[in-house]
């Protein structure tokens with residue numbers, strides 16, 4: 132490496148984004164509902180919603196109005212000052228969550244929500260061991276990365292947090308064994324997202340809850356991806372499980388950077404003053420978007436619609452040829468199509484035909500459409516996918 136010149140040469144157009152991703156080759160300009168428009172004016176049906184973020188679709192009028200109004204009034208104010216829109220967000224979110232969860236900490240991303248969860252687990256229990264799951268994904272800041280299991284994400288940055296062990300997902304016996312000794316917390320996704328939409332057996336989450344309670348370990352549910360998406364507010368609601376600590380992110384402000392860590396009174400009471408902080412977190416602008424979003428997400432009619440669209444999608448996908456499709460998994464509008472072949476070429480072909488879908492692992496096509504997608508549009512996109520998958524099976 133050559134030493135930088137002591138006299139700086141400024142600019143020159145050399146700055147560019149670090150290449151951290153395999154790009155998509157189209158440039159997005161606008162969107163409405165479940166439609167995205169690229170720089171050439173071409174329209175796409177969006178079953179990605181920015182990795183599950185745009186739950187109410189793109190540029191939802193109520194969210195846009197809330198953002199615009201707040202932007203003109205006061206976009207930013209540190210949390211040391213009160214804010215009526217922050218109060219409104221807290222009230223709206225609280226109305227949707229189990230009553231046991233009484234304290235909320237604002238952050239800016241899902242990863243940070245897990246950072247706060249780790250801190251809370253340590254101070255509330257006085258313990259440091261944490262159990263996470265094989266194939267679990269919890270983000271890529273160093274603490275969250277310690278919980279994430281994929282070697283490709285972890286290994287370049289080792290050593291990570293000490294005391295974290297990973298056990299097989301959907302395996303209560305393995306968890307019970309790992310819980311011997313003093314464990315601060317068990318961190319689990321109610322449905323694993325990045326891992327390829329893995330749905331555990333019915334009773335698993337309840338079993339995890341019971342094992343945690345028996346061992347004096349806290350249960351942390353990472354619902355950053357599953358929140359509002361599975362046909363109920365929380366995916367854990369299906370199993371009537373209440374965690375000690377809950378992480379939410381992605382969709383809660385329909386695309387503005389907002390995430391929260393929510394916990395019980397007892398856990399929250401253990402956090403010291405100054406135990407966490409963030410310059411931008413809980414700003415009036417994101418809270419306005421969050422309050423508008425959560426207000427709409429709380430409508431039971433939307434959850435019912437998610438269940439209906441999800442059931443329709445699962446029914447259509449169930450008839451795909453077993454020669455190429457290993458399994459279709461999911462709940463609500465979080466669906467994985469596990470193939471016997473790499474998913475990449477099929478995802479690229481779908482994009483060429485005007486349908487955006489997501490990968491998860493090497494062989495899974497993941498669908499995380501906006502929750503408001505209408506059934507005709509969803510069916511059109513699924514027909515296109517089916518044609519591509521059947522074509523690949525015939526090839």
Ligand SMILES: *Cc1c(COP(=O)(O)O)cnc(C)c1O
Pocket residue numbers: 239240241242243268269270271320324325353354355356357380381
């Ligand atoms: C996306 C995701 C995260 C990380 O959220 P970021 O906002 O990308 O930091 C954490 N957990 C789960 C389950 C996720 O899907």
